[in-house]
Amino acid sequence: MSGGEPLIRWDWIGSHAGYLAGLAGRHLYLSLIPVVFGLIVSVPLGIACTRWRWVYPPVLTSANVLYSIPSLALFLLFIPYTGLFSDLTLIIPLTLYTLSVLVPNVVDGLRQVSAPVSQAATAMGFGRLRQLLQVELPIAVPVVIAGVRIATVSSISLVSVGQLIGNGGLGVLFTDGQQRIFPTEVIVGIALTVVLAFAADAVLVTVQRLLTPWARTGRAAA
Amino acid sequence: MNALFNQIQSAWQWLSAAAHWQGPDGIPTRLLEHLEYSAFALFFAILVALPLGLFVGHSGRGGFIVASLANSLRALPTLGLVVLAAVLSTGDPTVPVLIPVALLAVAPILVNTYEGIRQVDPDLRDAAAGMGMNPWQVLLRAEIPVALPLILLGLRTAAIQVVATATVAAYAGLGGLGRYAIDGLAVSDYPQVVGGAVIVVLLAVVVQLLFVALRRLVLSPGLRNSHDRS
Structure with missing residues (x-):
């Protein structure tokens, strides 16, 4: 780093606001699509794992082995x-x-659904599918969203x-900042990544509150 | 599909060529560098995270701070941190670049150690104290052995993460196995890129297996099959 270069040049941020917003938008797209795909795969897979118990261990082991593979590799x-340069080269591994x-x-x-609850649903005449959609999945929402939050961040x-x-x-801000030895760009890139992660997390917390209104009233009563 | 086969074949040729197994850019040298960097970073991560996790779990103070800190660390972009370290340093970037590599490994060790100690059955803790153990003995002889599965899980996650981050850090000038990816991409030498990636994957698998073996070795027989998500 050259002696005269300040750690952050604030004027650069102001003059590149549109450029930064574009990069942030593309960043969000590339990171959220894998979470959506992951959810589309995981929900049916998770249901299959609870219906047929023998499915779960091999699925879990494969997912863990995949997770231990370094991302760049x-x-x-x-x-x-x-x-x-294809988006899929990024989206498929991130989905995995x-x-x-x-x-x-x-x-x-x-699995959190307690026996009395499912017995009550059966007694009310709920079939298997209705029990899954109206009892088991809603009860699973908080735990599922906890996973979605980790996956998103x-x-x-x-x-x-x-x-x-x-x-x-x-x-882009990191590779460009490295080539130009320009710390401002790198620091802005790190800050925007953290801001995006926190914002996405806050949105998911709100989604969970909206999807599970009973959790709020339950807490208020207690 | 034919193109894929050609890629695999050329990566295999790259891996099996004798020239790639000697000299300063040879696979043994790069592997040794990578292991050295990883051990260095993991050592400092453990030095910070393990005592902190034990203290917070044992005393029950600062749990919320630990959880938020770990979440924030998870949001930090690896590439950005290693590049920042390189851009801010003058001269050899090796040690500066290893600082973020170690920093990112703090979160899994800290969280798992804290959670492991916190989840110890309070009755067990009381029983240990009732047997006349002082707080240190309660920690060392009751809490740590019971929390060991989670502590080991944290160490394993951190070790695998360090191997991965050190690969990315090659972009910021670090040696090691990531060099094949970065140098290969720079000159569009894909056999080298894919061959290098294969070695990194193999290293991650070996690290994973080492921790599975370590777990078998050190875990109290009464605790096996509990916490079994590995």
């Missing part, structure tokens, strides 16, 4: 399949990573590594 291994958090949380959530922080294979997002 996994992105690189997908290049031969999906190509360099979310499974290791989402599947166990869906299973734990569904890690996904947002991991996406910048994708810039090394040319995927854009806020990671």
Whole structure:
């Protein structure tokens, strides 16, 4: 770093607001799509794991093994399949990573339903499907959303590594800042990533409150 | 599908070429560098996180702060931190770049140690105290052995994370196995990129297996099969 360069040049941030917003938008897209895909896969998979218990151990082991593969290496291994600069090279590995958090949380959530509750539902004439949709899934919501929150925050922080294979997002600020030896850009990139993660987390907390109104009244009564 | 087969074949050729197994850019040298960096970063992460997690779990004070701190650490982007360390440093970036690598490994050790100690059955704690143990003995002879599965899980997560972060840190000038990815991408040498990635994956698997073995070795027989999510 050259002696005259300040740690942060505030005027640079002001003059690049539009550029930064564009990068943040692309960053959000690249990190949230995998969470959505992960949820689409995990909910049916989690339901299958609770219906047929023998499915769960192999699914869990595979998800954990996948999760232990370093992100950069996994992105690189997908290049031969999906190509360099393709969004899929980033989205597929990130989706696989979310499974290791989402599947166990869906299973734990569904297993939380106590025997008296499911007996009551059966007594009220609920069939299997209706019991799943109107009793088990709603009860599982808080645990599932707890998993979604972890998956979202890690996904947002991991996406910048994708810039090394040319995927854009806020990671651009890191590679560009490195080449120009420009700390402002790097610090802004880190700050915006953390802001995005916290904002997404706050939105998910609100979603959970809206989806589980009974939790609030329960707490108020207690 | 044919293109994929060619990629695998050329990566295998890269891995098996004798020239890639010697010299300062050879696989053994890079692997050793990577292990050295990882051990260094993990050591400092443990030095900070383990005592802090034990203290917070045992005393029950500051639990909320630990949870929020760990969440914030999880949100930090690896690439940004290592680049910042490199940009702010003058001269050899190796040690500055290893600071964020260690920092990012603090969260899993801290959270799991704290959770492990906190979840110890209060009756067990009372029984240990009732047997005349002082607070140190309660911690060392009752709480830590019972919390060991979670503490080991935290260490394993941290170790795997360090191996991964050290790979990314090659972009900021660190040596080690990440060099193959970064240098290979710079000159579009994909056999080198994919070959290097394969070695990193193998290293992560070996680290995982080492911790499974360690767990078998040190865990009290009465605790096996509990907390079993590994």
